[in-house]
Structures are given as structure tokens and as C-alpha cells.
Amino acid sequence: MDLYHSVIARAEGLGGSSAPRRYAYDPGRAWPDSGEFELVMLRDAAYELGGGSRAGVNFTCVTTSPALVERDEILVYGPDLGELKADSDYARITILRVGDIESDDEDDTEQAFRAIQNMDFVKYRVFPRGYMIRTSSESNREQVRISKEAVRRGISFERIGDDFIRQYKQDPNVLAVKMIFLTAPDADYAGAKQCAKSAHDITMSLTKILEGMPTDCGSCSLKPICDEVEGMKELHFGKEKHTTE
Numbered sequence: 001m002d003l004y005h006s007v008i009a010r011a012e013g014l015g016g017s018s019a020p021r022r023y024a025y026d027p028g029r030a031w032p033d034s035g036e037f038e039l040v041m042l043r044d045a046a047y048e049l050g051g052g053s054r055a056g057v058n059f060t061c062v063t064t065s066p067a068l069v070e071r072d073e074i075l076v077y078g079p080d081l082g083e084l085k086a087d088s089d090y091a092r093i094t095i096l097r098v099g100d101i102e103s104d105d106e107d108d109t110e111q112a113f114r115a116i117q118n119m120d121f122v123k124y125r126v127f128p129r130g131y132m133i134r135t136s137s138e139s140n141r142e143q144v145r146i147s148k149e150a151v152r153r154g155i156s157f158e159r160i161g162d163d164f165i166r167q168y169k170q171d172p173n174v175l176a177v178k179m180i181f182l183t184a185p186d187a188d189y190a191g192a193k194q195c196a197k198s199a200h201d202i203t204m205s206l207t208k209i210l211e212g213m214p215t216d217c218g219s220c221s222l223k224p225i226c227d228e229v230e231g232m233k234e235l236h237f238g239k240e241k242h243t244t245e
């Protein structure tokens with residue numbers, strides 16, 4: 001399933017000039033999660049990621065390729081949470097490897113599709129302590145306020161990533177997760193915003209196809225997206241009988 005591959009290829013180059021720090025997933029190191037919305041008051045905040053006029057981008061892509069997501073891991077481009085001293089631009093990119101959604105087995109296909117539908121909801125189920133996430137699926141924007149207490153206790157992207165990956169892996173269709181955090185001053189945040197829009201468009205189209213939307217491309221509102229994204233029409237053609245004119 002390579003619908004997102006052009007977005008993933010662009011995302012891999014967003015991090016700026018420095019090499020990333022890489023961490024293998026370790027559920028035992030996941031940052032404590034409060035299990036409910038985490039409120040961090042302004043007076044208790046050390047700084048914000050993506051706040052005000054800063055870039056704050058979040059998006060998720062899906063692939064079936066083990067070459068693109070070999071293992072569960074966390075990549076950090078730029079200063080880590082304990083190193084930042086002031087508000088920063090920020091992006092969080094998630095790449096999920098799932099089972100084959102074009103499998104001949106109807107159940108496999110259905111389950112993998114469901115993993116894609118569910119993936120955006122994970123961000124509403126992760127509540128790291130002292131790490132208040134405000135997110136908007138419409139604009140792909142994400143802002144985070146980090147408490148002074150969390151910084152004192154050693155919060156890091158590695159441990160936040162462990163918390164997210166643990167939640168993603170509750171879904172058995174998710175085989176591996178790569179999380180990329182950007183705070184580098186020379187990272188390409190404008191490019192990240194464009195990738196977020198493309199990923200959002202693809203996910204929306206996939207979801208509509210799964211819901212059994214009309215199958216006439218000529219009168220379909222998603223045609224501009226399907227014309228852009230290689231493999232989208234084939235995917236829909238494979239599921240339904242279509243008229244392409």
C-alpha cells in the first residue's frame with residue numbers, strides 16, 4: 001500500500017541539517033500517562049511547542065512497507081524537551097506500518113482499513129503527565145504546553161514517543177510505528193504543513209471509500225485528490241465497480 005509513499009519520502013527530508021537521535025521503542029520507559037486530559041496552567045509552563053505564531057504540525061501516514069518502517073522507533077531532530085529553554089517550532093510525524101490492505105482476504109482488508117480510520121483518534125487517547133496537547137484535525141495543527149515539573153523530572157521525546165507507540169500498538173493491525181519529532185531551527189516546517197495537508201486528504205479519501213461512497217469519478221468531490229495520489233483510484237476500483245469518466 002503505497003498511497004502515502006510520496007508524503008513519507010518528503011517527510012523523511014524535513015528534519016534539517018543535523019542527524020537525528022534515534023531511540024528504540026521501550027514500553028517500560030513510557031512517560032507516565034494520566035489517562036485523562038492533562039491541564040497545564042500558563043503559570044506552571046516551562047515553554048510551549050507550536051504555540052502562538054510558531055509552527056505546530058502533526059500528521060500520520062500509513063504504509064505496508066517494512067523498508068520504510070523497519071521497527072518501532074523514535075527519531076528526534078533538534079533540541080530535546082530537557083534542552084529547550086523557550087517556545088519552539090514543532091512537528092510530530094507518525095508513520096504506521098500495517099498489514100496488507102489490498103489482501104485478498106476480506107477480513108484482513110477490513111481490519112487494516114479500520115486501523116487507518118482509528119489512527120487519528122490515538123492522539124485523543126494519549127495524555128502524558130505535564131504535557132498538554134491541543135490538537136486540531138482540521139488544520140493538522142498541534143500545540144503542546146510542557147510543565148516545569150515535567151522538565152524537572154526528565155521528560156523527553158523518547159519517553160513521550162514510547163507513550164504514543166504503546167497506545168498505537170493496542171491495535172493488532174499496527175505492526176510497527178516510527179515517530180519523528182522536529183524542533184530543529186532549520187527544519188522545514190512549511191514543508192511539514194504541506195505534507196500534513198496531503199496526508200489528511202489521502203486519509204479522508206480512504207475513509208470515504210471505506211464508508212462506501214458513490215463510485216462515479218466524474219461526479220465525485222474527491223477526484224482532484226485521486227488524480228494526484230497514485231494508486232487511489234485502483235484501490236477504489238478494486239473494491240467497487242466504477243465509472244471513471
Ligand code: SF4
Nearest residue numbers: 217220223226233236
Ligand atoms: S476513485 Fe473516483 S469515485 Fe473513488 S474516491 Fe476517487 S474520484 Fe471518487
